[in-house]
Amino acid sequence: MSRQEGPVETEGSVDADRFREMMSRFPTGVAVVTATDGAGTPHGATCSSLSSVTLAPPTLLVCLQVDGATVSAIQATRRFAVNLLRCDSRRVAKIFASPGTDRFAEVEWRELSSSGLPYLHRDAFAVADCGVTHELMIGDHVVMAGVPSGIWLSPGVPLLYGSRRFSAWAPDLSLPEGMTT
Numbered sequence: 001m002s003r004q005e006g007p008v009e010t011e012g013s014v015d016a017d018r019f020r021e022m023m024s025r026f027p028t029g030v031a032v033v034t035a036t037d038g039a040g041t042p043h044g045a046t047c048s049s050l051s052s053v054t055l056a057p058p059t060l061l062v063c064l065q066v067d068g069a070t071v072s073a074i075q076a077t078r079r080f081a082v083n084l085l086r087c088d089s090r091r092v093a094k095i096f097a098s099p100g101t102d103r104f105a106e107v108e109w110r111e112l113s114s115s116g117l118p119y120l121h122r123d124a125f126a127v128a129d130c131g132v133t134h135e136l137m138i139g140d141h142v143v144m145a146g147v148p149s150g151i152w153l154s155p156g157v158p159l160l161y162g163s164r165r166f167s168a169w170a171p172d173l174s175l176p177e178g179m180t181t
Contacts, residue, residue: 027162032083032096033062034109034118035073042104042118045070046097048161050082053145060128061145063138071142078132080146081117083124085159087168092123093159114150125156 034044049063062082064071074080085093095106110121112129119127130146137143160167 024162024164027160027167030085030089030093030159030161030166031062032085032092032120032124033064033070033074033080034083034120035070035080036077036117037069037073038076040116041073042109043068043070043073044083044096044103044118046093047082049141057147059133059145059147060130061143063141063143066137066140066142071144074132074144075135079115079117080130080132080144081112081115081119082128082130082146083120084126085120085123086125087157087159089120089123089159090166092120093161093166112150112152119152125154125158127152 028048029050031047031050032044033047033050034042036042045064045068047062047064051061053059053061060082062080064074070080092107095101095103104118107120108122109118111117112119112127115129117129128146128148129150130148132144132146134145135142158169160169
């Protein structure tokens with residue numbers, strides 16, 4: 001009997017657990033998407049489904065659960081902020097991923113002077129203030145494309161999530177000169 005090498009193939013449709021397991025093996029940065037609703041109440045959700053789309057014009061996209069209060073707030077105002085979290089902000093990522101809490105009562109936040117959107121003052125090392133340009137429903141998520149009207153940057157190391165755990169960016173992982181994989 002020989003051991004199979006390489007990927008294990010499955011036939012037909014893939015169940016959600018199998019897909020989730022595969023995607024957990026793709027580490028990504030962690031962000032909190034924030035917005036205010038029509039009454040000015042802040043809302044936010046942890047988001048690891050974030051991507052740049054194009055540079056002309058600069059555009060990014062976020063994917064959020066369709067039934068979340070953050071999506072409703074964004075749809076009402078057509079604006080959102082992306083807060084890229086620092087490596088020591090695991091607690092904040094968990095707060096904004098948990099249902100049923102007053103998330104903003106548990107974190108330090110301020111309003112962006114440009115739009116009044118909430119941002120995570122101590123926990124974000126980069127923030128983009130975005131206006132929605134496109135919205136697309138796919139399954140149980142909404143994909144929202146936004147064009148930043150302002151970006152704020154400060155020093156920091158990003159929080160990562162992969163293999164169902166948090167980690168920090170280790171930027172000096174290069175191989176010594178002359179070594180190859």
